[in-house]
Amino acid sequence: MKRTALLLLCALLAFAVGNLCYAGGPLQVSGPAAAQPGQPYVWDTASFPVRYTIDSGPLSATPEGVTVINNQTGVAGVAAMFHTWQSVPTTSISYTSAGPITGVAGGDVKTINDFNAVQASCNSAAQNPVIFDADGSIFSALGFDSLTIGISGICSANPATGKIQSAFLMLNGELQDGVTDPTTSNYELAEDLFEEGITHEIGHFSGLGHSQINVEVLNQNPLNCNLDDLAGLPLMFPEIICQSRSSENLPLLAPDDMAWISKLYPNASYAANYGTIRGYIYFPDGVTQLQGLNVIARAMDNPATTQDESKRTAVSAVSGFLFTGNPGQSISGTNTGGDSNGGRDPNLIGYYEIPVPPGTYNIQVEDINSSFASGSLVGPLDPPILVLYPGEFWHQYESSSDLTQQKDPIVVQAGQTVSNINVIMNGNDPRFDNNEDDGHSLVTNLTNWITDAICAVCAWSSSL
């Protein structure tokens, strides 16, 4: 037991020095330099609509330079993808084209020289460029391969205000050029999946991180995922997986996507259409807050329908998502202040809040899938925390020894915040106790030593 506790403690320390970014809701959270630490980085609503400039060249062209998707179609397609986010009825975020990209001849970014010029203006927050790399040559010049669908990045953000100041997006038109030639590594991607990929990137452009819901799709046939799982699968899920949503007549955005873009940028109708469930996740001791677990509010399934509403209507957050994953330490000499992002208020450790449409929900707590590290990160801890506790649901008599599948309904009205939905994880290890010991560990440790001694004697005697 003591060994496990030590492992957990050391693992926590390891994770605590290891991360710079956030997800499972916001992409990035303000840090100590901010007037209000522990807040999601967002675009300034006063600047809405977010004005993006757009490439004047074709979206896609063959290696021979023949246009496959012209500029007009590309511009309209990008506008539609931005509109997908903007059209969420409870969000205020909006985007508009500010015309062609500036700073390059004709507004057509064709070379790495052009890209360099455009990056300068993005870094200085002069424009938010959307670049069409029609034949993939810019990606190639940058040292990428043809597997990259698109990239997005925040060019500049103000750590004092927690505002995103500029961002960019680049689309790889080579994947839409109609050419499949393995000898030149020229691949194709179905148009609807390309659209999903770029719309996902626009989610990051807008300040959204990754979300984990219905993670079991990772174990399903990727061409034929369960429809209930797919319907609730966030577009901001870290991996491309499953058949396209459009092929199943499903909307591009899942309830989780819509809830979080609305949470970051609520409009006047938000309060009339969303409530909030919030609380803490605790170690089995019931008092020590636990960071880095996925918390999902799942709608109660309606037995009168053939669909599984608990899969389809689900919104998630990661416990401690507003707290830093790296508070700093002075031992190594390289990490004194820790991450410049993320709040330091201890009350944020293990805290979650989930925006949900009015309804009746269950709260489920689970691990972040171990696959979701680095570029696929979900939540503040990279890699995800190694949790030794079984996933479980919330019920009104939470304890460290309750039934993990026992769950009580939580009714949420519009505009209502339901607080104190606190989940105590099950298990025998009480907490990361920072060397404090209630005696339990000592007894367990003594038991281990005795067991070791007996085994040693047994091994010795059997060797005689």
Add this chain to the structure above:
Amino acid sequence: MRVGAGLFLGLLGLLFGSAVSAQQGAYTLPASLDRLVTRSDQIIRGHVVSAVVEPHPQFPNLRTVVVTIRVDRTLKGAAESTVTFRQFLWDARDVANAGGYGKTDEYLLFLNPVSKYGLTSPVGLEQGRFRVRRDAKGNVSAMNGHGNVGLFTNVSAKLAAQRIAVSSGTQAMLQSPQGGAAPLAALEEAIQALETARP
């Protein structure tokens, strides 16, 4: 003994856990191990000696990280004791953490051909960058930034079609349907087999 092992593991965790997330904001097609091997110009395993963020010398508005690796093993490409490469960083968060290349970190890297502007990156970005982890029991594993999801798709079939045999341990790894850390030795055996299978 148990406590000592636990502490040791924990310290290892502390060291390896200092890796930071990297290359956010990219959406890539899934790449199997076969595709990673085929697409890469160089496959190396080694430790990060340095990772320095600096502007591209020719394109000063492009932020890059110059990574030097002390090579322990070369699985594809010219064998060199150290390899230095320059990778483009497009997100401010990656600039802050040198693209996630921490000093002394151990990686297995599938690197794209270097462009004429001196830039390269792992194939499929995070998919071609495997973090090597060693535990106190001497187990060594590797996992890429996509958690090895889909990594072994069709690899067994390709090797079987070309009558290339691998050890039972490697075969078992290739049959595992899910992601998760892979034993380094088996992974490297599979890489060599796929390299042999290339036309």
